[in-house]
Amino acid sequence: MPSKLKVVLFTIIFFASSTLAASTVIKLDLKGLLQYSDLVVVGTVKSKRSYEEKGRILTSIIVSQERVLKGIAPKVIEIIQIGGKTEKYTTYVPGMPSFTVNERTLLFLEKPKNAKTFVVTGMSQGKFKISAGPDGKTQFVIPSSLGGISLVEKTPALPTLKKTDVRDVKLHEVVTSLDALSERIKALQE
Amino acid sequence: MKCFFPLFCFTLFFLPAQLGAYEFSFTCGGLGEPCRNGERAKQVLWKKDCVSYYVNELGSSQFEGDSERFKEVIDTSFSVWNDAMPGIKAELAGETNIRESVALDGNVITWRDEGWPHASATALALTIIIFDPKTGEIVDADIEFNTAVHDFSLDEESMVGKSDFQSTLTHEIGHFFGLDHSQEREATMFASSKQGQSKKRTLHPDDLAGFSAAYPDTKEAVCDTVPDFLRGKVEEEGCCSTITSKSDKSGLILLLILSVLLLRPSRS
Numbered sequence: 001m002p003s004k005l006k007v008v009l010f011t012i013i014f015f016a017s018s019t020l021a022a023s024t025v026i027k028l029d030l031k032g033l034l035q036y037s038d039l040v041v042v043g044t045v046k047s048k049r050s051y052e053e054k055g056r057i058l059t060s061i062i063v064s065q066e067r068v069l070k071g072i073a074p075k076v077i078e079i080i081q082i083g084g085k086t087e088k089y090t091t092y093v094p095g096m097p098s099f100t101v102n103e104r105t106l107l108f109l110e111k112p113k114n115a116k117t118f119v120v121t122g123m124s125q126g127k128f129k130i131s132a133g134p135d136g137k138t139q140f141v142i143p144s145s146l147g148g149i150s151l152v153e154k155t156p157a158l159p160t161l162k163k164t165d166v167r168d169v170k171l172h173e174v175v176t177s178l179d180a181l182s183e184r185i186k187a188l189q190e
Numbered sequence: 191m192k193c194f195f196p197l198f199c200f201t202l203f204f205l206p207a208q209l210g211a212y213e214f215s216f217t218c219g220g221l222g223e224p225c226r227n228g229e230r231a232k233q234v235l236w237k238k239d240c241v242s243y244y245v246n247e248l249g250s251s252q253f254e255g256d257s258e259r260f261k262e263v264i265d266t267s268f269s270v271w272n273d274a275m276p277g278i279k280a281e282l283a284g285e286t287n288i289r290e291s292v293a294l295d296g297n298v299i300t301w302r303d304e305g306w307p308h309a310s311a312t313a314l315a316l317t318i319i320i321f322d323p324k325t326g327e328i329v330d331a332d333i334e335f336n337t338a339v340h341d342f343s344l345d346e347e348s349m350v351g352k353s354d355f356q357s358t359l360t361h362e363i364g365h366f367f368g369l370d371h372s373q374e375r376e377a378t379m380f381a382s383s384k385q386g387q388s389k390k391r392t393l394h395p396d397d398l399a400g401f402s403a404a405y406p407d408t409k410e411a412v413c414d415t416v417p418d419f420l421r422g423k424v425e426e427e428g429c430c431s432t433i434t435s436k437s438d439k440s441g442l443i444l445l446l447i448l449s450v451l452l453l454r455p456s457r458s
Contacts, residue, residue: 024313024314024315024316024353024358024361024362025310025312025313025314026312026313026314026385027382028312036310036311036312056308058308080307080308081308081309082308082309082316082318096309110310110311112305112306112307112308112311113305113306113338114305114307115307119307119308119309119310120310121310121312122310122312123309123310123312123313125312126310146381149381150361150371150380150381150382150383151381151382151383152314152353152382152383152384152385153382153383153384153385154385
């Protein structure tokens, strides 16, 4: 079979299909997220683009950061993750955080070995949406849905906080003000 | 009337478990991508009796010197599901040197010792399923283990600080078959577990109920479902029977014919 035809055959079936993934991930509280993250930033999603590379569907997300809570971050950050959406096909990856252009977000990011771009720490555990409260001023941090990921509690457990703080346990269940969470993040790094 | 309320609460508490807490994956809606206008969510599942899978022959350095036990664990993990339902079967097609899972290149069980580039290092394993968005039919599924970052154990005796390979694989195979996370805490398909636990090696009645509902056929699975139009490709490459769809193929065949005509070398 000619190699060109193989490519065409693959491309046709590939573009007519969708991708779904599920993953098993270490369960992370705030301390765990910080421990695994190289960067923690507040920023706005500027663009996203899906493409195919070596038979895999990947999405590049460009985030313009406005505030750094951990690490040294460039002004523009690129995240690349498995899955995505193009004009010809849809790719859905449960457990991978989804991004919307112009969305404000708090991100915990890790840099894979030998990579120039980032991935979100703990998959959707590391992405929070930021929205203004009823007064239009106070910024709130809204956790993402953790659907699609299977969480594994690491044993021995990650180093525990000196004082058990219910806010860290409920990180993915409750809405917190951005200022309060930022203070917690700073305090945990000291 | 006094005893009605406790009875009512008791019934409410236990009824969901009795009805089945299992979940299926859908093409849209639910926790995933929202359905577009007019789009109907379809259940994601295989629409054939037999699904072939390949195992990465390169293995992982974590299991060096234990390759026979390693293969046995993979076989056992699939057998747990295979033995549960006669309507569908996953069959080992052979070994492959494909390290990375690649879309529509056969269903591959693989491990990444040297890097885990496009997902968080905190991920232990990932199942990637490619499906037809119109029908929900799965056309390819791969399972990847993050052996670059995480330690796995084959045996219960050496599980300290490690994850049980067999439990993780058995859970991921559930996704491989199109099952989503169950609400039943004791189910293998429940979304949470503790590192080092091995209870997900076997299936809970809720997993069996979900699997049975997804693949209700009672006839014995037959492992030969390669469509004729792909048979040449399969024989040439010694590939498996994963690139298949039983419905709505007329457009695809027309595109293939057009492609052949367009790619044919000119006589000049």
